[in-house]
Amino acid sequence: MALSTSFTELFDVEHPIALAPMGGSAGGALTAAVSRGGGLGLLGSGNGDRDWLARELPVAADESAGRPWGIGFQAWAIDDGVVARALEHDPAAVMLSFGDPGPFVERIRTAGTTLILQVTDLEEARRAVDLGADVIVAQGTEAGGHGARQGRSTLPFVPVVVDLAAPVPVLAAGGIADGRGVAAALALGAAGALLGTRFQATAEALVAPATAQAIVDGGGESTERNRVLDIARGARWPAQYTARTLGHPFLDAWRGREDELERSATLPAQQAYQDAVARGTIPPLPQWAGEGIDLINDLPSAADLVATLATQAEAALGPQRPPRTTDTYTRGVTSRFRWWPAARPLRSTGGGGRSDRRSSGGRVKLPTGAGRLRSRRRGPVPAFRAGWRS
Ligand SMILES: Cc1cc2nc3c(=O)[nH]c(=O)nc-3n(C[C@H](O)[C@H](O)[C@H](O)COP(=O)(O)O)c2cc1C
Numbered sequence: 001m002a003l004s005t006s007f008t009e010l011f012d013v014e015h016p017i018a019l020a021p022m023g024g025s026a027g028g029a030l031t032a033a034v035s036r037g038g039g040l041g042l043l044g045s046g047n048g049d050r051d052w053l054a055r056e057l058p059v060a061a062d063e064s065a066g067r068p069w070g071i072g073f074q075a076w077a078i079d080d081g082v083v084a085r086a087l088e089h090d091p092a093a094v095m096l097s098f099g100d101p102g103p104f105v106e107r108i109r110t111a112g113t114t115l116i117l118q119v120t121d122l123e124e125a126r127r128a129v130d131l132g133a134d135v136i137v138a139q140g141t142e143a144g145g146h147g148a149r150q151g152r153s154t155l156p157f158v159p160v161v162v163d164l165a166a167p168v169p170v171l172a173a174g175g176i177a178d179g180r181g182v183a184a185a186l187a188l189g190a191a192g193a194l195l196g197t198r199f200q201a202t203a204e205a206l207v208a209p210a211t212a213q214a215i216v217d218g219g220g221e222s223t224e225r226n227r228v229l230d231i232a233r234g235a236r237w238p239a240q241y242t243a244r245t246l247g248h249p250f251l252d253a254w255r256g257r258e259d260e261l262e263r264s265a266t267l268p269a270q271q272a273y274q275d276a277v278a279r280g281t282i283p284p285l286p287q288w289a290g291e292g293i294d295l296i297n298d299l300p301s302a303a304d305l306v307a308t309l310a311t312q313a314e315a316a317l318g319p320q321r322p323p324r325t326t327d328t329y330t331r332g333v334t335s336r337f338r339w340w341p342a343a344r345p346l347r348s349t350g351g352g353g354r355s356d357r358r359s360s361g362g363r364v365k366l367p368t369g370a371g372r373l374r375s376r377r378r379g380p381v382p383a384f385r386a387g388w389r390s
Helices: 006-011 026-036 050-063 080-088 102-110 122-130 155-165 179-187 208-216 228-232 249-254 258-263 267-279 291-295 302-316 341-347 370-378
Strands: 018-020 042-048 069-074 094-099 114-117 135-139 145-148 170-173 192-195 223-226 241-246 325-329 335-337
Touching: 018 026, 018 145, 018 302, 026 042, 026 069, 026 302, 042 192, 050 069, 050 080, 069 080, 069 114, 080 094, 080 102, 094 102, 094 135, 102 114, 114 122, 122 135, 135 155, 155 170, 179 192, 179 302, 192 267, 223 249, 228 241, 228 249, 228 258, 228 267, 249 258, 249 267, 249 341
Parallel strands: 018 192, 042 069, 069 094, 094 114, 114 135, 135 170, 170 192
Antiparallel strands: 145 241, 223 241, 325 335
């Protein structure tokens, strides 16, 4: 039994699971493997490095076996030409994060490509809605890699974005590393989950073996949001974004002294960083990882992982039982609703299901957030209208 949401329907994918477009580590093979596994693979182009794209884009396009795949960029770091080059390979989606996506939206739309915008705070969420995002990724601060310096945790952030964005499908991101997390995302009203760190520990990830092993070995408490490593390595990330990384000697040396590190621009410090990389005493790149790493204990193939996540999510949502029918009588009109007892945990989201929501072909539809919009704008929606009454 597969979980059907507005996200799976939009992309015609089997599972409500997306690969985060992790700059450098989500290469073509990983992207294609996730898509072949029934999720949506997103190539991690980061700043749109031309050589990297030339190598990885064809792999994603050729190996995804006709399944939809997409590509992600860091909006602050790219120009229009990069997006144009990617669109030549006909991705199903372009995802933009971190910075103003505005300058790129028209080109993506004109190509008929689905626009995914990742947001790290409510201001970005409102902007994403205004720009007409087809899908919004709500990233909480548990996330590995970059995100809001003053963001919020996934649990409180996602439902607020779901309400704000409805009926636009929202994916939850940040700290999700097993199927229970995917199920939790759905219970929050999201249409799916986008996972990064979990997919770094897979056979296809473009990750140094030491980093993959550190993720398997590590615990969430050993991750920390910081700017220190960006400053030390000379990366020009906007100050509003910090990154969650595993521990690092430079972090210990400079924690809390980012301004000093930046002011002195600190050629000596940056030089010391490069020297340490050259000597091999620190890894060439920070080890970006999210708080969910306690849940990561193996290095499976990405397609197997997608299947496992989906199975776990379905199990966490409970056994699906046959639908029941309820007649309601309101203002002289009798309406008949079908509803699923197994969806009980999702009822508390306040709706989202509608009378046309029904089981088909072994798929069970889940709330998309549309009901929440109604509930917010027009007062509470009675449970029976949402179709989840038991
Ligand atoms: C190694 C790594 C690199 C990342 N690079 C990018 C990136 O280039 N663009 C982007 O939109 N998000 C990037 N992210 C953030 C992801 O999109 C996503 O929000 C995050 O991975 C979700 O949290 P999780 O890692 O706990 O699953 C990166 C995350 C990681 C772990």
